[in-house]
Amino acid sequence: MQRIQVKACGKINLSLDVKKRLENGYHQVEMVMQQILLHDDVAVRWFENQNGRVEIEVSTNRPYLPRDSRNLAYKAAHLMIRQYGEARSGKIRIDIKKRIPVAAGLAGGSSNGAAVLHALNQLWSLGLTVKDMCEMGSELGSDVPFSIMGQAKENPDLGLANDPLAAHCAVARGTGTDLEPIIGLKSHLVLTKPSIGVSTAEVYQGLALDKIEERPNTAELVAALAEKNYKIIQKNMINVLENFTLTRYPNVMYTKNKVERLFNEEAVLMSGSGPTIFALCRNRGEAQRAYEELKAYNKETFWTRTTY
Ligand SMILES: C[C@@](CO)(OP(=O)(O)O)[C@H](O)COP(=O)(O)OP(=O)(O)OC[C@H]1O[C@@H](n2ccc(N)nc2=O)[C@H](O)[C@@H]1O
Ligand SMILES: Nc1ncnc2c1ncn2[C@@H]1O[C@H](COP(=O)(O)OP(=O)(O)O)[C@@H](O)[C@H]1O
Known part of the structure; x- marks a missing residue:
């Protein structure tokens, strides 16, 4: 039996712009994705036998998650x-x-x-590059390719940390799967999630493209990240999906207002389609104080940092 363990990190969207609706119902986006240290541990074992087929078995510590073909790990x-x-x-x-x-x-x-793609690449000695796996991963979901590139960087044991597409931060275009590695953000973070789940499909469908008032300037944000210009980074922390989720779910709006008050309206944004709200923190102390305050309000509150 061989075993590989992968640190499966999450992400935040430092900006998210939607350009247009495509014929297949998906949307053309332009967003800056940043990996975060908050992660799941995924252990994959390969038991060779002579049964003539390959079986898959999944377990998780969240009993409400499917363990069959609806689970993204199973699908991979x-x-x-x-x-x-x-x-x-x-x-x-x-x-x-x-x-x-x-x-x-x-x-x-x-x-x-x-x-799971990374682990089987190792366990079966396939020699796939990050690009090869990103192409496969885009079949599973729009966020999967970014996760692959981030994990390559954050898990040096996988042997792909020097792959040209291994990175902690990227601009994502197309449906979110055309990725360009960029210099990322070094920051402490607090994340807080109101106790609802949000369907990504519902948010994209509900978005009124002709009513978007404010959009991020991606080129300006990319340059600001390279220069560590926090003022310009903050100015471009705009997510065009936010308005829909905040209006549709009042407790997400309430959470965002609460976090904004704690941070004097600075550097607070919803990640992706939501409902998690994150804030960039100047230092450990600020992150810890905000964590303690928000934890009493939303059980799913985390104090973490970006990866770099
Ligand atoms: C919004 C974002 C931002 O990073 O993340 P999340 O909020 O889900 O984390 C992504 O675009 C989501 O990625 P992901 O959650 O992998 O989406 P998918 O499984 O590919 O698609 C779920 C549904 O979202 C819609 N969708 C997704 C991506 C896209 N570019 N346009 C879309 O319209 C489609 O209706 C699709 O059926
Ligand atoms: N391994 C998994 N972990 C979490 N959610 C999963 C998994 N496999 C399938 N899902 C399903 O995918 C959906 C979205 O999951 P998730 O990736 O956590 O959200 P988001 O795309 O908003 O970041 C959930 O409805 C969940 O049931």
């Missing part, structure tokens, strides 16, 4: 079997210790799928 294993499993026989056992909240806008599920 299935995809690998379809592509590279033909001549193999054995069992893929996946154990997921979740910390990233579910349906939160933090790409927790995607990170689990990405981790």
Whole structure:
């Protein structure tokens, strides 16, 4: 039996712009994605046998999550079997210790799928590059390719930390799967999630594209990240999906207002389609104080940092 453990990190969107609705119902986006240290642990084991087929078994510490073909980790294993499993026989056992909240806008599920692609690449000695896996991963979900590139950087044992596409931060275009590595953000963070899950599809569908008032300037944000110009970074922390989620779910609006008050209206944003709200913190002390205050309000509150 061989075993690989992957640190499956979440992400935040430092900016998120939607350019247009595509014919297949998806949306063309332009966003800056930043990996965060808050992570699930995904352990993958490969037991070779002579049964003539490959089986998949999934376990998690969240009893409400599916363990069958609806789980993104299962789906990723299935995809690998379809592509590279033909001549193999054995069992893929996946154990997921979740910390990233579910349906939160933090790409927790995607990170689990990405981790399984990385692990099987190692366990089956496939020699795939980050680009190869990103192409496969885009079939599983729009956030999966970014998770693959981030995990390559954050898990040096996977042997891909020097791959040209390994990075902690990226601009994502197309449907979110065309990725350009960029210099990321070094910051403490607090994240707080109201106790609802938000459907990404509902938010994209509900977005009124003709009513978007304020958009981030991606080029300006990318330059500001490279120069560590926090004022300009903050100015471009805009997520065009925020308005829909905040209006549709009053307790998300309430949480955002509360975090903004704590941070004097500075550097507070909803991640992805929500409902998690995050704030950039100047230092440990500020992060700890905000964490303690918000924890009493939302159980799913975290004190973490970006990866770099
Ligand atoms: C909004 C973002 C921002 O990073 O993240 P989350 O809030 O989900 O974390 C992503 O665009 C989400 O990525 P992900 O959650 O992987 O989405 P997918 O599974 O690919 O798609 C779920 C649904 O969202 C809609 N969708 C997704 C991506 C996209 N560019 N346009 C869309 O319209 C589609 O209706 C699709 O059926
Ligand atoms: N391994 C997994 N971890 C979390 N959610 C999963 C997983 N597999 C499938 N899902 C499903 O994917 C959906 C979105 O999950 P998640 O990635 O956590 O959200 P988001 O895209 O908002 O960041 C949830 O409804 C959940 O049931």
